[in-house]
Amino acid sequence: MTVTDDSAGQPAPSREQIRRWRQYLANERAEAATYRELAKKREGDEREILEKIAEAESRHEKYWHDKLGPEVGMPLKPDLHTRFMSFMARNFSPVFALALMQTAEQRSPYVKDADASDEITADEAMHAEVVRALATQGREKLSGSFRAAVFGANDGLVSNVALVLGVMGSGVSSNYILLTGISGLLAGALSMAAGEYISVKSQAELLDASTPDPEARDLLPKLDVNENELALVYRARGMSAEEAETHANNVFWAMMTGHQHHRYDGLEVGEEEADGDASGAWAAASASFVCFAAGAFIPIIPFIFGLDPRPGAIAALVLVSMALLITGGITGLLSGKKPAVRAFRQLAIGLGAAGVTYVLGVLFGTVIG
Secondary structure, three states: OOOOOOOOOOOOOOHHHHHHHHHHHHHHHHHHHHHHHHHHOOOHHHHHHHHHHHHHHHHHHHHHHHHHHHHOOOOOOOOHHHHHHHHHHHHOOHHHHHHHHHHHHHOOHHHHOOOOOHHHHHHHHHHHHHHHHHHHHHHHHHHHHHHHHHHHHHHHHHHHHHHHHHHHHOOOOHHHHHHHHHHHHHHHHHHHHHHHHHHHHHHHHHHHHOOOOHHHHHOHHHOOOOOOOHHHHHHHOOOOHHHHHHHHHHHHHHHHOOOOOOOOOOOOOOOOHHHHHHHHHHHHHHHHHHHHHHHHHHHHHHHHOOOOHHHHHHHHHHHHHHHHHHHHHHHHHHOOOOHHHHHHHHHHHHHHHHHHHHHHHHHHHHHHO
């Protein structure tokens, strides 16, 4: 689809229009470069799709260039958001840049701008859906590990800063606060690791209960061909009676003719499965321990350096607030939402939990004092 300039015969653009069109031109040029940068990090269909979007952005760039005509002027810098997307595309995993691009495409200014052609507006809407699909694939690949790491670190941050402030509210010394913080770090990290290990192992055991018994595969040659009990297995797995009979007959034919490479539709079981489950459980447990400990370590940093309770608490809150903003922003980014909104929501929840615990600590200290 070719974008054409429909400005012929129109009155000369105002200064505001020229300024806006120049910014559009700069943004479209930068977005085309960003999509090409992302395409370099992909292969196959994903690369081709991203290159096609880059071509479309270049058509949009030409549209604004032609519309400006002699007023095109010197190239402007893209806006801050577009520059940030370009930086992410060059330096980080493509899933982050794609998530940002999704947000940008969804908030296209062309929808409310009469100077933008209908073709460009429609293109941007389609780009948002294409990028959403690509970003979703990236999120699914990343969600198992990175998302767990972010949430684990956030749990450590919130739980330990709440613990530290609660204990401080009771009026104890810095050494006692530090000891409590370290205890909370170790207890929480070990609990998270144990829970993750049990969770992964339990999931593997549940799946194992549905995995075919390897002995059933070994006994296939001893089945009565005429009775064809194997067909019942396939019917139980969802095949129709006719499909099950046909498939079972094919299996028997393969055995009788020596086609040992024939797969018995799920009756073959990988020998390495058990080892993989065990290593996966330990890996998940280790990751949970490290991520929680990393988050829980931040609130106790000021007390490691010997700060008194009140200034130490203020420093801890500043450090934790920064970390909560980062983890909240990343969570929002991975979810395809506005990072700033999620970052401040995370901050409010974390500080709210810490504030409630501090008040309870003050009340507790007053009661026992």
